[in-house]
Amino acid sequence: MKLYPTIGLEIHAELLTKSKVFCTCSAEFGGEPNSRCCPVCSGLPGTLPVLNKKAVEYIVKAGCVLNCDISRFTKWDRKNYFYPDLPKAYQISQMPRPVCLGGYVDIVSEGEPKRIRINRIHLEEDAGKLVHEDSTRQTLADYNRCGIPLIEIVTEPDFHSAADVTAFVEKIRLLLQYAGVCDGKMEQGSLRCDVNISLAEKDAKELGTRAEIKNINSVRAIGRAIEYEIYRQTELIESGERVVQETRRYTDSTGETVAMRSKEDAQDYRYFPDPDIPPIVFTEEELEQIQNDIPEMPESRRERYINQYGIAPNETESILNNKAVCFFFEEAVKYYNNPKSIASFILVELMRRINTGEADMEKLPFRPKDLARLVEIMDSDKINKSFGKNILCTMLETGKAPDAVCDEENLWIKEDLGQAEQVIDRILADNPAVVEQYRNGEAKVFGFLMGQANRQLKGVAAPGVVKGILERKLKEK
């Protein structure tokens, strides 16, 4: 019996609004516990929530980049449950009329193109956070996260492997980042993933009993949790036992999932329309305006990079897979129109320093304009190209512009042709045997002479100029 996994996802993404979804408290990550809350988001009776327009705009953008239909009429519901991280004992969410319906995302999983369908995306408020103090055996509640706008993306059960899911999560994360609606920082919980997974025989009419793994917060952990769950359920089924419908938690240190609680059904929440938040009716103009405000997506950038800029496909992917790198690159190209050269310098020299932790892409001490200028002077004969990486290191340390670094470290090539001629004459005079070999047709010794000349003329003349003089002198006499 070959068992076949079927997986569906619920992805929660915190929106990048400045304030929370129903009050004006800051929606920024972190902060002293309970310093970013007010009577509205801490759920005191008698308060009146007011919907944040930006949050609505952001979910519409998310829906557009995930190919959803945007509902012209949308409304809010109360989802009732008690939990200590939810002080008002209900969450404002959307049940029958979410902002986005339908939709899809195309992925490539293990070399195969696949289309994953999206069922719906709705807007809701995030809950607070419970902090368990092991030492005192106490649990503390931090309500700073209460009321941060959250979108829940619900997919159809279109995944059949861990690879499908990780490819999809990476893609969703990137699209939301490009759209500017979520920072995708899984380690900070701004993108979290619940995985529903069941196993059945490949052509079985019904799906098997599913387990839900809650709140997994890295792409790698999602992959591992699914692999483990496939293994666990396979063992159960093959030994004749039953898979129980339940919510499980994944622990990264063991790579295993453990049971948390048996799964409630949706009806338990007693959804009903929220009387405080009026429904929204979008006009076509409003939707069009929001749509026009969405930045260019990776797909169309890819097209331009490869066909117009002539950047290699693998380099193109490396740029596109990191929004900060991509935006920095495009800004730099505005100042020096040589995308290929800029791309290769960013990917080789700058990324090396980012990957080793010497620099942080989001906190670079210089502007794209400065990097463009560095690549430009490297491409010209104004400095010796090999100084480029040292100049970059100084820029990273000091934030200085490349011209200033070259001035201070005296790196400009002086173009002193008189001195270049003299030095080359001396090299030829010092190496009569090599010169003789060259004139007898052994062209390969040219490299040796060129190496000598470049070493002695560093900072005096550009390599191209040195080469010209050397060739001329070898032909003379």
Ligand SMILES: [Zn+2]
């Ligand atoms: Zn508040």
